[in-house]
Amino acid sequence: MADPIAEAVAKHPPAQSVVYSYGTAGFRTKANVLDSVMARCGLVAALRSRALKGKWIGIMITASHNPPEDNGVKLVEPLGNMLTVWSTLLLYPCCDVRMRTRTNRYTQEEWEVLATEMANKSSPEEVSKHYRAIADKFHIDLQTPARVVIARDTRASGARLLSCVLNGLKGASAEAKDFGFLTTPQLHYMVRCLNTEGTADAYGAPTEKGYYEKLGEAFKRALHGKKPSGSLTVDCANGVGGPKLTELIKYLPPKGEGLEIFVVNDDVIKPESLNVECGADFVKTNQRAPPSSKAGSNDRCCSLDGDADRVIYYFKDSKNMFHLLDGDRIATLAASFLGDLVRQSGLSDSLTLGVVQTAYANGAATNYVVQNLKLKVDCTPTGVKYLHHAAEKMDIGVYFEANGHGTVIFSIDTLETIAKYEPRSPAQKEALDILRACVDLINQAVGDALSDMLLVEVILAHKNWGLQEWLSTYDDLPNRLLKVKVTDRRIFETTDAERRLVKPKGVQDDIDTIVKKVRQGRSFARASGTEDAVRVYAEAASRAEADDLAQKVYKIIETAGTVGVA
Ligand code: G16
Incomplete structure (x- = not known):
């Protein structure tokens, strides 16, 4: 048969x-x-x-x-x-x-x-x-x-x-x-x-139109009469995000009343240009704007990745210096804004917020969340599936990977509390209306570059901030991310949310010895789950020390990667 x-x-x-x-x-x-x-x-x-x-x-x-x-x-x-x-x-x-x-x-x-x-x-x-x-x-x-x-x-x-x-x-x-x-x-x-x-x-409606309508409507409500200042240039990595953003714009408040968005790197006719010298991964890894960028000083820019589930912001200041506002920054911005809304609505006795990060989170971002925002931070292995799971245990879980992949999720009980709460003053009502709009604006299924981007724009508009003000909330520790090609990445096994190598034997000790000598030094290596490579992350008190530390750990991994399979 x-x-x-x-x-x-x-x-x-x-x-x-x-x-x-x-x-x-x-x-x-x-x-x-x-x-x-x-x-x-x-x-x-x-x-x-x-x-x-x-x-x-x-x-x-x-x-x-x-x-x-x-x-x-x-x-x-x-x-x-x-x-x-x-x-x-x-x-x-x-x-x-x-x-x-x-x-x-x-x-x-x-x-x-x-x-x-x-x-x-x-x-x-x-x-x-x-x-x-x-x-x-x-x-x-x-x-x-x-x-x-x-x-x-x-x-x-x-x-x-x-x-x-x-x-x-x-x-x-x-x-x-x-x-x-x-x-x-x-x-x-x-x-x-x-x-x-x-x-x-x-x-929502299970159609593309339904998606745009939901985001467009929630964006207008969340702005609550505020207008984003200036324009936003969005690099779409020559991926599917380009045409989809162009469509979404039709559902946003018109130019003049809302946000002016310039869509760049949206060439999907040449698929060979996808993610090449542009996109969120390029910008985050190289810590510079795509070479094609024509943005002027202090222009607000962001980059999506090839399937538009990551977003990162950046700008060049008047001295032509590049500044990156990555997933860690989006997490701190969102956590601080949502925390304020919860307090202003009168809900702080019923709801708590937490933040979930991975080992790639900048040490300064983690400190800021703990010390300034006074929030709990969880660390999980890389992969939104892990962060999402950890965030589900919180009333309001803000999770972002430093690479710009993340979202905010609200537990079922939290959604019910927010929906049923009766505000006791006009100020509470206003905060509650904005909070409810944010719930609809945020894609709670998964990290969504378009939804995250609109959320950032809403927050900046409410705070009346540009990227410089956002950047000044704390100073990132200089950091470097490198990719090491090895013969077999599977020999690299980690523990402690991927922060320490258990195999090959002795490699972690070598890393520890080097890290100890560096001011505010931190470094780890882990096998990528999406590319044939081992990733090395390093941060330190100065740019030179971070680069040097990254190079040294790179060498350790390169050697172990060759020796390990010989
Ligand atoms: C995927 C995952 C992310 C992860 C990234 C890199 O992102 O969804 O959670 O951070 O891969 O993972 P790795 O370091 O293991 O290669 P994307 O945007 O490529 O789907």
Whole structure:
């Protein structure tokens, strides 16, 4: 008898001797070895949807900040985020939250492992067997409908990889809804909207127009009569964010009444220009504006990455000096503003805020949050899935990676408190109205460059600040981020939220010895989960010391990376 699963994957044989792994943000590597992975991800998404009684699961085809020849795929959970309590809420809608947590039998990691195993099966028959084994293990009824929503960024390989996904979904008899080109956060938004449509938690209309309308309307409300000063130049990394931002602008207050936005690096006709000498990753790593930038002194600029889930701000001062306002800065700005709104609304006895960072957070940012904002800081490994999970434990969790990837999430109880609260004075009402508008403006499914950018603009308008005033809240410690090419990055294993290496043996001791000699020195190395490299981060009291420390740790890693596999 014909086996539709085996038949579907047989069309996309795996590349020889490639080992696939579900990394920081899904499978990500050179696009020409991804066909088999795409078809198999279709199968995993179908199983996941069936396990969740037919909820919509998302598949995003993107390699975000990676070079144009790469691509990738990641699976999105029913509420547009990673699998934690939220997904269980949908599974067990009648249980109380604590019960739901306890009954959450599926962990995110478990499904990542299943996906990795699926991607590495060699023959179509093995894939089919694995598909059925997963169904057995999780008691998944294969007759339950499966529904999957897909989108992709503007990479040249996207169309081919999409057809592989569709073949996988067809083999698994899953319903597929293809949204074509979307930013990654737009896809997350669609997934959440589709799964909450018609419920008390309805998140919005599951259309692109619905997304723009929601953001545009919330932006106007959040501004509350304030007008952003000057203009904003947005570098879109020649990715999908360019056309989407151009569309979003149509839903924002018109020029003169609102924000004047100049869209640059929005060439999606030449996919080979994606992320090349532009975009958030380029600016953050090189600590300079894209060479194409024509911005004048003190012009407000920001850069998105290739799929518009990261944003960072920057400007050149009157002495032509470059200043970066990265994810750490957005986190501190958002935490301080939202904290003020909570206090001014009269809600500070009921709600607390917290901040989640990774090891890449500048030491000065962490100190500022703890000492000035008096907020709790959690540190997690790299990957928004970890930060999001930690932020879910807070009433209001502000999470950002230094690279500009992040958002703010409000717990269910917090949303209820904010919605039901009766203000006791006009001042409380005003603060509450702005807070409610911010809840709608912020994409709570995932970090969203467009939504984050509008939030920053709202805050700057309320504070009547330019980038210089924002920058002056604290002084960053000079820092440097480097990428080391090694033969096998998997030999580098970390602990303590990726701040210390446990393998190769002795390497951390060498790093510690060097760090000790540097004023305010801090450095760590970790294998990237999205690129074939080990990342080195260093910070110190002065630029020269930070650069020198980074170079020394680079050498240690380079040597260990060669010696380790010899
Ligand atoms: C992805 C993840 C981010 C992570 C980044 C770099 O971003 O979503 O959480 O910070 O990769 O990860 P790594 O250092 O492991 O390569 P994006 O924007 O590329 O999707």
